[in-house]
Amino acid sequence: MTLPILYNCPPSGNCYKVRLFAALVGIELEIRNVDLAAGAQKTAEFTALNPWQQVPVFQDGETVIWDSQAILVYLAETYGKHDWLPSDPVGRAKVAQWLSVAVNEIQHGPADARLVKLFGYPLRYDDAAKASERTLKIIDDYLSGHKWLATERPTIADCAAYPYLALAPQGEISLEPYPSLRRWISDVEALPGYIPVDQ
Amino acid sequence: MTLPILYNCPPSGNCYKVRLFAALVGIELEIRNVDLAAGAQKTAEFTALNPWQQVPVFQDGETVIWDSQAILVYLAETYGKHDWLPSDPVGRAKVAQWLSVAVNEIQHGPADARLVKLFGYPLRYDDAAKASERTLKIIDDYLSGHKWLATERPTIADCAAYPYLALAPQGEISLEPYPSLRRWISDVEALPGYIPVDQ
Structure with a gap:
């Protein structure tokens, strides 16, 4: 089974939002750390994932989502966690x-x-x-x-x-x-x- | 029929987001202008609607929503405009x-x-x-x-x-x-x- 990927930076609070929610609801992620100090977020490859050149970025097969709030929406919807994102x-x-x-x-x-x-x-x-x-x-x-x-x-x-x-x-x-x-x-x-x- | 109320300021782009969407999908609103220059957004009454003391604020019966993005979500959901806010x-x-x-x-x-x-x-x-x-x-x-x-x-x-x-x-x-x-x-x-x- 291929896990969805979280492009992550350990001390980033925005990345932590996603790791925290995944931990609370039991979603497994593959964590790939991006070396921001080395400018890895500015490469052409990373910019193609996220034109804002920021972490986190989330990749689930062909689906790529940037912005931590949007990733939370995606995870709650995809995994049917409607107690965490109401439907009304x-x-x-x-x-x-x-x-x-x-x-x-x-x-x-x-x-x-x-x-x-x-x-x-x-x-x-x-x-x-x-x-x-x-x-x-x-x-x-x-x-x-x-x-x-x-x-x-x-x-x-x-x-x-x-x-x-x-x-x-x-x-x-x-x-x-x-x-x-x-x-x-x-x-x-x-x-x-x-x-x-x-x- | 009681229309939902938009607490509005005419030149505010955030208020315009809501008026624009309502116009595009044909939702009628009662527009109540808030006199920001006179500090009307800082009254206790308005602060009870929105602690951030900003327009727009949306009121539909007992439901009060602040933040223009959230109001767009509310309107699209309530009026079933899923072409404007996808369900997937x-x-x-x-x-x-x-x-x-x-x-x-x-x-x-x-x-x-x-x-x-x-x-x-x-x-x-x-x-x-x-x-x-x-x-x-x-x-x-x-x-x-x-x-x-x-x-x-x-x-x-x-x-x-x-x-x-x-x-x-x-x-x-x-x-x-x-x-x-x-x-x-x-x-x-x-x-x-x-x-x-x-x-």
């Missing part, structure tokens, strides 16, 4: 809301801050730190009244949001002021099958 | 890919540039212009081999990407170097039911 319009829309937050506010807040502090990316740390403060406050307020992000149970939205929120301290963004966010992080980490980023 | 895993994932691009690369490229030039938002124009160049080049290359973004026909991904790409010149980002992007813009504008941003 409201559930689908609520998941889509939080996938957008993962791509935008979480990326350009705590994820960018981590890129600067952990890997020296040439991004504006002060902008990322300021954006993080607003984003974490709004999410913390929301989670004070909701156990999970999109529905009454965990969905792919939680898998998409969790990595860069939980890893915010690596970007020197403290989670201390956000008790409901920390409660939710603990709840994700207590899910059966959970794996940390470095596993 | 690959189609759904390809749409999700481009919804992410609309939220991230297009927002933080041409949309941010337009916010600076048209409305004087305190964002970094040079960063937005540089990001626009990369984003428009990648999308132009992609569209040189694809008629539409996600599938063989227009989908909600095209509705999500079109506004800020077509309006890029309002942010002083030229579309002249991107012939395939301009061809796709013309194709969107030729769709039956198409409306411009100011209609």
Whole structure:
């Protein structure tokens, strides 16, 4: 049996979104690490897979999907995990809301801050730190009244949001002021099958 | 009959995504304009609808959805427009890919540039212009081999990407170097039911 391939970079939170969801629902992947430091994502071969020259990329036979949120959608749909991606319009829309937050506010807040502090990316740390403060406050307020992000149970939205929120301290963004966010992080980490980023 | 409500701001490209899709598929909406200049999005009442204090917000009875991409998903699902949002895993994932691009690369490229030039938002124009160049080049290359973004026909991904790409010149980002992007813009504008941003 040929496993689907995840083009991966171990410390990437975007790749971790996919590995985490696969672990939680028991999907086996072939992990192929891409040497970003050596520029392997800029080769013609890799660019043909993903014109944005980023990991993760997912390959299942002839199907190639880039963007971690889209890969989560693909996996949930293909493996029929409709508890993790509801079929009803409201559930689908609520998941889509939080996938957008993962791509935008979480990326350009705590994820960018981590890129600067952990890997020296040439991004504006002060902008990322300021954006993080607003984003974490709004999410913390929301989670004070909701156990999970999109529905009454965990969905792919939680898998998409969790990595860069939980890893915010690596970007020197403290989670201390956000008790409901920390409660939710603990709840994700207590899910059966959970794996940390470095596993 | 009570129409669903779109909390709207006329020049907002994110609101236009929703109005455009509704026009293309014939969904009637009640448009309620929100006076952003007067800070109407920061009231407690509006914040209860959308903690991010942004338009658009969509309200259908007790269902409230924020984020323009999520509203497109909701409308396509609720009104059964599966030609605009495919039901198969690959189609759904390809749409999700481009919804992410609309939220991230297009927002933080041409949309941010337009916010600076048209409305004087305190964002970094040079960063937005540089990001626009990369984003428009990648999308132009992609569209040189694809008629539409996600599938063989227009989908909600095209509705999500079109506004800020077509309006890029309002942010002083030229579309002249991107012939395939301009061809796709013309194709969107030729769709039956198409409306411009100011209609």
